[in-house]
Amino acid sequence: MSKGGLAGPDGTKSVFGQMCAKMSSFSPDSLLLPHRVWKVKFVGESVDDCGGGYSESIAEMCEELQNGLTPLLIVTPNGRDESGANRDCFLLNPAAKSLLHMNMFRFLGVLLGIAIRTGSPLSLNLAEPVWKQLAGMNLTIADLSEVDKDFIPGLMYIRDNEATSEEFEAMSLPFTVPNASGQDIQLSSKYTHITLDNRAEYVRLAINYRLHEFDEQVAAVREGMARVVPVPLLSLFTGYELETMVCGSPDIPLHLLKSVATYKGIEPTASLIQWFWEVMESFSNTERSLFLRFVWGRTRLPRTIADFRGRDFVIQVLDKYNPPDHFLPESYTCFFLLKLPRYSCKQVLEEKLKYAIHFCKSIDTDDYARIALTGEPAADDSSDDSDNEDADSFASDSTQDYLTGH
Known part of the structure; x- marks a missing residue:
């Protein structure tokens, strides 16, 4: 693929x-x-x-x-x-x-x-x-306004316009309605333009089309x-x-991620771990989503702890990275595993983590993204994946008449 x-x-x-x-x-x-x-x-x-x-x-x-x-x-x-x-x-x-x-x-x-x-x-x-x-x-008129705020006011203008028949016809309004993608759809083979006489039918047909398109x-x-x-x-x-x-939730709650986190090679109370969670707290929701894709290959968390199906988020700290500040974090997305060098300070951790989540999206074992900042390839086992009011008013003001044609 x-x-x-x-x-x-x-x-x-x-x-x-x-x-x-x-x-x-x-x-x-x-x-x-x-x-x-x-x-x-x-x-x-x-x-x-x-x-x-x-x-x-x-x-x-x-x-x-x-x-x-x-x-x-x-x-x-x-x-x-x-x-x-x-x-x-x-x-x-x-x-x-x-x-x-x-x-x-x-x-x-x-x-x-x-x-x-x-x-x-x-x-x-x-x-x-x-x-x-x-x-x-079924969709309602209020639903249409949620995604197209100008649609209902446009119909109200046509429905309630007090122009004379001659003035109305001079507007030369086509008997069409824009669909959701902006294309004009002809609503009737009988009419080419909207008039005072057919405007009620136009409104009825326009609403019906948009509700069922x-x-x-x-x-x-x-x-x-x-x-x-x-x-x-x-x-x-x-x-x-x-x-x-x-x-799931578009928001990524860190308390849920923390609740399934386990640690290897370091205590959860260590400074490096505290720095990591502080950096995650400072991330925007978009950055958290990028982090999840980097470390797990997905962009949202499951809804509940039970939906993790027993899968832990593993943070492993290794001392093989030397000097640690020259290396990026690495991930094994199959195992929801993040490998961290033992960074010297929170600022370095934040810098390296942000770089990784923004620029290291490929799943590979070929050293494309795993290059130490010194320019030398990282260690071989550092792979990642080895495994509205207008609408309400309109709806309550004889909308059913328009829909039924009465």
Whole structure:
């Protein structure tokens, strides 16, 4: 499997696309395994996948879904306009309707199901309305405003405009509605422009379209989830609860990480360990996420201690690094293991740790990133992975009439 290269026009060469193409080779039973579902071999990276490669593949796919390498997700309209809520969130792409895209959405559903079953969180920043639909709930006008703050005010302007018929027609408003990706969708073959006579029908059709524009994609994702988890039971949960089951908490609570930490070659009360946790406390949530990817191949913590499935976070301090301040920390992502040189002070530890989490993301055993600051290769065994009010007002002001056409 290759990563980091050209993903192709439909993302078929991405890690996500390559994994999707392999889905037919997975038996139904393999998708129900409690831990790792597949083994990974990345081209150009020497890794014996004992779990770290698998976690890295999941993190890589989540990144590809949200950086444009695959066509399945789009940023919210608020994100495109840089205003309103949910600017940093994604929606399912309503324009992705081909057979290939539907298969990709099904595979996305499989990933969501695996995350629920194994307790291994995905780093996916989907908008809350997406989670609501995946849980089997219908969208509301308020949900539309959460991701597109200008949509409802635009309809209210058309609905409540007091212009004369001639003035209204002079505006030459097309009988179209922008979909979530910004493309204009023709709502009727009968009308080309909005008039005073047809504006009520326009509002009804516009609302109906936007409430259901993701239905095909949602159905495909739920179909994929059904291969791993009992989808009908998802209706027992809210969208937020489903998001938490799939993604864990976007915040990375250090108390949870501390609770599963064990130490080798050093006492937990030692200065070096105290410095380490103080540096982690000072990290932003983004930096903590980068740290988790460096040390464990994932970007979020499980929801609870029980979801760690007995896996400890191991900090091992070795004296083989000499002089210690010339070496970077190292990780074994398969074993959730961080190896630390015995740094001389907190400042050096912070500097080296920040460098490692930002620039040492490849899983390899070929000394790409394991070079001492003196320019000499580090020791051979230092590998990593060897193993809204407007909406409410609109909703309460005869919205049902518009939806029903009365």
